[in-house]
Amino acid sequence: MQTLYDKLWQGHIVHEESDKPDEMALVYIDRHLVHEVTSPQAFEGLRIAGRKPWRLDSILAVADHNVPTTERSHGITDPISRLQVDTLDQNCEDLGITEFKMTDLRQGIVHVVGPEQGATLPGMTVVCGDSHTSTHGAFACLAFGIGTSEVEHVLATQCLLLKKAKSMQILVEGNLGPGVTAKDIALAIIGKIGTAGGNGYVIEFAGNAIRELSMEARMTICNMAIEGGSRAGMIAVDETTIDYIKGRPFAPRGDLWERATTYWRTLKSDEGAAFDRVVTLDAAQIKPQVTWGTSPEMVTTIDGRVPDPAQVTDTVKRHDMENALKYMGLTPNLPISEIYLDKIFIGSCTNSRIEDLRAAAVVVRGRHIAANIKLAMVVPGSGLVKRQAEEEGLDKVFRDAGFEWREPGCSMCLAMNDDRLSAGERCASTSNRNFEGRQGPGGRTHLVSPAMAAAAAVAGHFVDVREIY
Amino acid sequence: MVAPLDRANIDTDAIIPKQFLKSIKRSGFGQNLFDEWRYLDHGEPGMDSSKRTLNPDFILNQLRYQGAQILLARSNFGCGSSREHAPWALQDYGFRVVIAPSFADIFFSNCFKIGLLPIVLGTDSIDRIFSEVDSTEGYALTVNLEDQTVTTPCGEICSFDTDPFRRHCLLNGLDEISLTLQHMDKIIAFEQRRRTEQPWLFK
Numbered sequence: 323m324q325t326l327y328d329k330l331w332q333g334h335i336v337h338e339e340s341d342k343p344d345e346m347a348l349v350y351i352d353r354h355l356v357h358e359v360t361s362p363q364a365f366e367g368l369r370i371a372g373r374k375p376w377r378l379d380s381i382l383a384v385a386d387h388n389v390p391t392t393e394r395s396h397g398i399t400d401p402i403s404r405l406q407v408d409t410l411d412q413n414c415e416d417l418g419i420t421e422f423k424m425t426d427l428r429q430g431i432v433h434v435v436g437p438e439q440g441a442t443l444p445g446m447t448v449v450c451g452d453s454h455t456s457t458h459g460a461f462a463c464l465a466f467g468i469g470t471s472e473v474e475h476v477l478a479t480q481c482l483l484l485k486k487a488k489s490m491q492i493l494v495e496g497n498l499g500p501g502v503t504a505k506d507i508a509l510a511i512i513g514k515i516g517t518a519g520g521n522g523y524v525i526e527f528a529g530n531a532i533r534e535l536s537m538e539a540r541m542t543i544c545n546m547a548i549e550g551g552s553r554a555g556m557i558a559v560d561e562t563t564i565d566y567i568k569g570r571p572f573a574p575r576g577d578l579w580e581r582a583t584t585y586w587r588t589l590k591s592d593e594g595a596a597f598d599r600v601v602t603l604d605a606a607q608i609k610p611q612v613t614w615g616t617s618p619e620m621v622t623t624i625d626g627r628v629p630d631p632a633q634v635t636d637t638v639k640r641h642d643m644e645n646a647l648k649y650m651g652l653t654p655n656l657p658i659s660e661i662y663l664d665k666i667f668i669g670s671c672t673n674s675r676i677e678d679l680r681a682a683a684v685v686v687r688g689r690h691i692a693a694n695i696k697l698a699m700v701v702p703g704s705g706l707v708k709r710q711a712e713e714e715g716l717d718k719v720f721r722d723a724g725f726e727w728r729e730p731g732c733s734m735c736l737a738m739n740d741d742r743l744s745a746g747e748r749c750a751s752t753s754n755r756n757f758e759g760r761q762g763p764g765g766r767t768h769l770v771s772p773a774m775a776a777a778a779a780v781a782g783h784f785v786d787v788r789e790i791y
Numbered sequence: 792m793v794a795p796l797d798r799a800n801i802d803t804d805a806i807i808p809k810q811f812l813k814s815i816k817r818s819g820f821g822q823n824l825f826d827e828w829r830y831l832d833h834g835e836p837g838m839d840s841s842k843r844t845l846n847p848d849f850i851l852n853q854l855r856y857q858g859a860q861i862l863l864a865r866s867n868f869g870c871g872s873s874r875e876h877a878p879w880a881l882q883d884y885g886f887r888v889v890i891a892p893s894f895a896d897i898f899f900s901n902c903f904k905i906g907l908l909p910i911v912l913g914t915d916s917i918d919r920i921f922s923e924v925d926s927t928e929g930y931a932l933t934v935n936l937e938d939q940t941v942t943t944p945c946g947e948i949c950s951f952d953t954d955p956f957r958r959h960c961l962l963n964g965l966d967e968i969s970l971t972l973q974h975m976d977k978i979i980a981f982e983q984r985r986r987t988e989q990p991w992l993f994k
């Protein structure tokens with residue numbers, strides 16, 4: 323009896339020292355996604371060593387981190403950002419790598435683009451020089467982020483040296499309440515296991531609450547696996563997976579489609595397969611989540627309060643909490659619903675897909691952002707998501723409500739382009755990291771779902787989105 | 792010599808803030824290690840760091856820790872992004888070893904790729920070393936990778952574990968890509984089989 327992870331692992335071993343099962347194995351990589359920030363040094367290394375990419379058709383490149391989200395026809399103004407994007411363009415052109423350039427309709431955040439194009443297919447090993455590669459695990463892939471040396475290693479050999487991780491099953495059973503979304507499940511899980519809880523593990527998310535989620539929502543959950551410390555998260559294949567892939571540009575067709583789907587349907591853990599650790603959550607108990615600190619595990623529910631470090635006995639933990647509260651400018655015991663905001667960011671590879679934009683639009687439709695909100699922005703995950711949203715009239719809903727409607731990219735998720743918080747500014751963000759300075763030096767980030775971010779935009783402070791519906 | 796950084800969950804954004812990730816080079820990140828904690832002004836790429844104001848309260852800025860090659864920290868060090876710029880920055884600053892009770896997975900494996908050694912020690916040993924570092928100026932540890940031991944000034948020995956393959960590569964300065972390419976025949980054979988069994992994965 324095998325877990326899904328066992329199956330994916332075993333199916334990709336090129337070489338292992340058979341007498342030493344604990345040693346590293348050489349694992350084959352099917353899909354290599356590339357973006358501008360973590361690749362230039364890898365391409366340079368390849369060039370210096372006189373090597374060529376092993377398999378060009380496994381690589382898909384797109385610039386996302388540095389690209390501006392405003393009018394693009396004049397290019398990128400920041401010369402350093404421009405150099406990085408130009409370097410990617412040049413490397414792809416020189417080597418013959420498929421790239422969606424900045425002005426291509428298909429351009430967007432690499433983790434939105436891969437699945438949208440059908441470039442992420444079940445059973446694949448997927449890597450990218452980016453920790454949120456875990457997103458692609460929603461398609462029953464073994465997908466994980468790698469460093470630049472490993473990017474070079476995959477380019478040169480199509481393989482990676484890896485050690486098998488332990489396995490964790492996270493079972494979410496029961497029915498989610500209205501207004502509670504995949505983002506809330508993800509934050510609730512991290513609140514439970516901690517940001518280091520998944521270190522050394524690969525997580526499989528299962529249970530009926532997970533099976534009932536759309537692919538977009540499953541991607542949100544797997545995306546956040548890394549915030550729980552796990553390099554890879556995954557979900558078994560079912561009809562939802564297969565329906566999503568059908569007809570996408572990189573997906574197989576005709577006879578190959580039949581063959582592929584027959585195989586894909588085997589990509590699930592066998593009944594009774596053993597995991598090293600099992601964690602269970604009751605979906606019905608999950609409420610909308612809001613982070614109050616500088617780590618995704620510093621999270622509570624919308625009806626909760628900012629915790630009081632004085633109540634914590636562990637000195638390291640208390641110290642961390644005090645630091646976090648100081649940075650966040652919050653006082654202990656303040657009700658979450660009394661936290662007022664300056665900016666709202668709806669976007670990032672966690673929550674910038676069409677379903678996320680729809681969920682936010684439902685809340686803001688016919689309403690307007692509060693007077694204290696200096697900026698509310700929606701940044702679609704890709705050009706295609708943007709077009710779809712415009713066809714549905716969502717851009718108008720957001721604009722009428724006072725939101726800015728932007729071009730696709732990572733944007734204020736990490737503030738490498740011009741979109742950022744100023745020191746002291748407080749933001750409700752649908753992204754995945756609330757680290758110090760993540761959205762701009764001195765900026766204060768609260769992670770929430772798209773619906774909760776939209777509700778906060780309208781109210782000016784956090785509110786329970788379930789009361790707005 | 793050891794420099795202590797008494798915090799848990801030190802993330803890669805803290806180690807090297809993203810504005811410095813715009814570089815297309817591998818070197819020069821050391822001056823921006825822990826940039827937001829280390830300087831009082833806001834750092835941008837291209838600034839002359841010798842002209843910036845250091846934060847006197849940041850521990851690594853204290854005179855007694857200048858030239859340290861070992862960084863001591865708390866659990867889950869290096870969590871966050873996959874940026875190899877984080878180990879590059881630590882190494883470029885002068886660190887050769889990071890000791891913590893636990894590390895984030897991607898950061899941990901990135902360190903080995905560039906020859907920075909992450910060492911996991913038990914919380915008790917770490918607690919003790921933290922207090923000894925604090926009370927002893929010039930506190931130094933001896934790290935022996937071959938024997939996998941850390942020895943304190945008073946002769947106490949803590950053992951740690953490393954993967955044999957990674958240790959071998961680190962000790963001999965081996966290039967992993969060349970090692971992998973020794974298995975070229977196997978990679979080709981695997982790929983051929985895959986092409987027949989799952990042709991939809993190939994163009």
Ligand code: SF4
Nearest residue numbers: 454670671732735736
């Ligand atoms: S959206 Fe944010 S988390 Fe996702 S890839 Fe871009 S920077 Fe990373």
